[in-house]
Amino acid sequence: MTKATTLSRTSGQLTLMSVLISVVAFALYQGVALVRAGVFEYPLDDVYIHLAVAEQIAAGGYGVNPGEFTSAASSPIYPFLLTAFAGTAAQAWLPLFWNTVAMLLGAVLWARIVSKSGASRGWMLTFAALGPLAFNFAGAAMVGMEHSLHVLASLAVLRGLQIQxxxxxxxxxLVAGMVLGPMIRFEGLAVTGGGALVLLLMGRTAIAIGLFAAASALVAGFMYFLTSLGLEPLPNSVMAKLSGSGHDRFSPADLPIKLLVQLFSSKAVVLLITVLCAVALLARPGIDRRLRTLLVGAAFTGFGHLLLGQFGWFERYELYAMTFVLGLVMMVVLRDETLHTMRLLLLVGFGFLGAAYGHWLLFNGTNGPNAIYSQHGNMSRFVKEVYQKPVAVNDLGYVVWANDNQVLDLWGLASYEALKIRLDDPYPGWAADLVSDAGVELAIVYDRWIDEGIGADWIKVGTLTFTGGPAFLGGYDVSFYATVPTAADGIRRQLTEYAPRVQGDAVLTVIDEGAG
Structure with a gap:
């Protein structure tokens, strides 16, 4: 058997292993979730924001409400991939389709990267098996958002740098990953920047500058598109996420505190240790010059995400950076046989990440679909099938998709006015003023999210309580408020009508006049 035949067979085995592990994990998560919920559902209602935006794009608009421009989507490009079948129930399956495709392609690409690492067969088999788990391929695909595509873009840059x-x-x-990555999510600029640094140090100056400029031009073009619609240059969701769950705008002065808070996440600690290892290897004599360039890219992207990125939020935001940074360091340590201790340390990191993601998803994440089906699904069904009027919410998603009536977003993902007030001047009754101006008579909110913004004359007419155990929700109780006292009796009657039809693990309690 020739060496080429042996390498080809090993590559095929690695690909089969990587794909099988991804598929089995995905099937396991989805199977457990299906048993818990009784139906297929996504574990985050954010998916429906993208679907709603896609629905408006297909109709010639851009936003979540007909005839109203808003920048609610966190990804410039993802909603455009969801425009097929807009206006039909079939559209809801598109996130599952794209995420499954991205997961499978990512598994194939990861196996290819490992097979070209130059390591022994044992090391290649080990990292080919651990990679899909350490980078949560299946969990990202389960979420149904753009994160699987984001990871795929990072893998494309990794493989491209390896080829170079x-x-x-x-x-x-390399071209596709560096240029399109930031259009999947703006954080992709960290990978594009890291890749450009590597290319610069490898002597490919023109290519490095050209690719970074192309990626930046696309991002700038999207920002211009938003401003041409009268919107802010950054999507509302990006500005909201920078502020986390707080009520203050993000400031560069917050970076040291943000970094310390990040380290409460075990995944952030793993990323920091990996970056510090990359820096330590840069100071080590005898490291091949080409490998040093990879370490510079790893340090740049890793520090960038630690300072500006997010961790957690259903174990998805950090995956693109984890894939790129740990992948670059793996490519270095597997090429240099003298780095045996560093290989073992990296192996521990991969194993820890795989176990941590898998444990959280199996015991917590797989209840996400049940929570969305039981809470947001019932909110959506009540609003669309019974209430059928404009409504205000503070957790945008299921309620706005396939809804012809206006949905006022009080958290600000689809309303810059709400976002600005919440972050800059959350005065008593601010939400009530927005609701009054919009002529909305029903608000469905988590009380603690709106807090003092709740109107003094709002009347709580009902509470929807999720009873299905621990889940990734903004709150287990959702309050239904009549924002105009004269609307209270009518909304109570409608809630009473809907209460027997509540689906899943939820209880709808109608609050009579004078109660509470």
Missing amino acids: MDEGRISWL
């Missing part, structure tokens, strides 16, 4: 290092040529994978 080994063969001295620029691959289409």
Whole structure:
């Protein structure tokens, strides 16, 4: 058997292993979730924000409400992939389709990267098996958001840099990953920047500058598109996420505190240790010059995400950075046989991440679909099937998709006015003023999210309580408020009518006049 045949067979085995592990994990998570919920559902209602935006794009608009421009989507490009079948129930399956495709392609690409690492067969088999678990391929796909595509873009850049290092040529994978990554999520600029640094240090100056400029131009073009619609240059969701769950705008002065808070996440600690290892290897004599360039890219992207990125939020925000940074360091330590201790340390990191993501998803994440079906699904069904009028919410998603009536977003993902007030001047009754101006008579909110913004004359007419155990929700109780006292009796009657039809693990309690 020739060496080429042996390498080809090993590559095929690695690909099969990576794909199988991804598929089995995905099937396991979805199977447990299906048993818990009784139906297929996504574990986050954010998916429906993208679907609602896609619905408006298909109708010639951009936002979540007909005839109203808003920048609610966290991804510039993802809603455009969801425009097929807009206005039909079939559209809801598109996130599952795209995420499954991205997961499978990511598994294939990861196996290819490992097979070209130059390591022994044992090391390659180990990292090919652990990678899909450590980078949560299946969990990201289960969420149904753009994060699987984001991870795929990072893998494309990884493989592209590997090809450049080994063969001295620029691959289409590198071009696609560096240019399109930031259009999947703006954080992709951290990977594009890291990749450009590596190319610069490898002597590919023109390519590095060109690719970074192309990616930046697309981002700038999208920002111009938003401003041409009269919107802010950054999507509302990006500005809201920078502020976390707080009520203050993000400031560069917050970076040291943000970094300390990040380290409460075990995944952030793993990323920090990996970055510090990359820095330590840079100071080590004898490391091949080409490998040093990879370490610089790892340090740049890793520090960038630690300072500006997010961790957690259903174990998805950090995955693109984890994939890129740990992948680059793996490529270095597997090429240099003297780095045996560093290999073992990296192996521990991969194993820890795989176990941590898998444990959380099996015991907590798989209840997400049940929570969305039981809470947001019932909110959506009540509003669309019974109430059928404009409504205000503070957790945008299921309620706004396939809804012809206006949905006022009090958290601000689809309303810059609400976002600005919440972050800059959350005075008593601010939400009540927005609701009054919009002529909305029903608000469905988590009380603690709106807090003093709740109107003094609002009347609580009902509470929807999720009873299905621990889940990733903004709150287990959702309050229904009549924002105009004269509307209270009518809404109570409608809630009473809907209460027997509540689906899933939830209880709808109608609050009579004078109660509470």
